[in-house]
Amino acid sequence: MKYIILISMLISSIVAKAQDVQMADTMRSEGKIYVVIAVLCVILIGLFIYLITIDKKLNKLEKEINS
């Protein structure tokens, strides 16, 4: 019984700490602007990957047609 109380106290203190940490992490500060930045970066990187893929495809076609 003693152990159970001890463990439950330990867990609750860890949870409390985790919540503290969660609220203070970078992604949640400054009105969550970092979340917007993350989203925009994902979109931009996605578009770039798409553009690079098109570029590469075109390279291949050019080689095929010009040879």
Place this chain on the structure above:
Amino acid sequence: MRNWWKALTVILLLYTIIGGLLIPVPKQVILYESIRNLYFHVPMWFSMIFLFLMSVVYSIKGLSSNNLSHDTKARELVNAGIIFGILGTITGSIWAKFTWGAWWVNDVKLNGSAITMLIYLAYIVLRGSLDDEQKRARISAVYNIFAFVLLLVFIGILPRMTDSLHPGNGGNPGFNSYDTDKNMLMVFYPAVIGWILLGWWIASIRIRISTLEQKLEA
């Protein structure tokens, strides 16, 4: 490394988004955080003007050499430039709604840019109406030079001669107070270069596609 500038485009635009949203900006009434649109709305127009300028360069080259590949380049640069012009118009409209109070206001620069867009759309229509390749190349090249001069008048000169809501035009004090803000310039210049490079990249892909198409048709 032939494609170093494509890597530079990626780096500059990622920096534009991260720096553009995080680096502190001067606090201004009415504008507030929307001042950050400077990194996104203005470079759209700069990219459009750059692409149209390069198009004129190829048009002149084409006129002096009669080489049809210059005509292809001129056309695709205009096509890509129009996309940036449309994006500039839409983003400007959104920005105007929340700072000037309306989606569209009768501002010289707004109307001038609208007329410019119509002039360039007419370039595309003109091309479509001519069947003979050589003739089309020459006539549209001459029209392109004419169109670019009008662009300079409508976007560059007229807005500066009358009152405009746009900063730096007419009696309106420019982005002077922000121009001197080093934080903003640190993002603005890389942003302009990044967006222009992106426009060039897209245009180059369009040029390569049409070159291939012509090769297949021939």
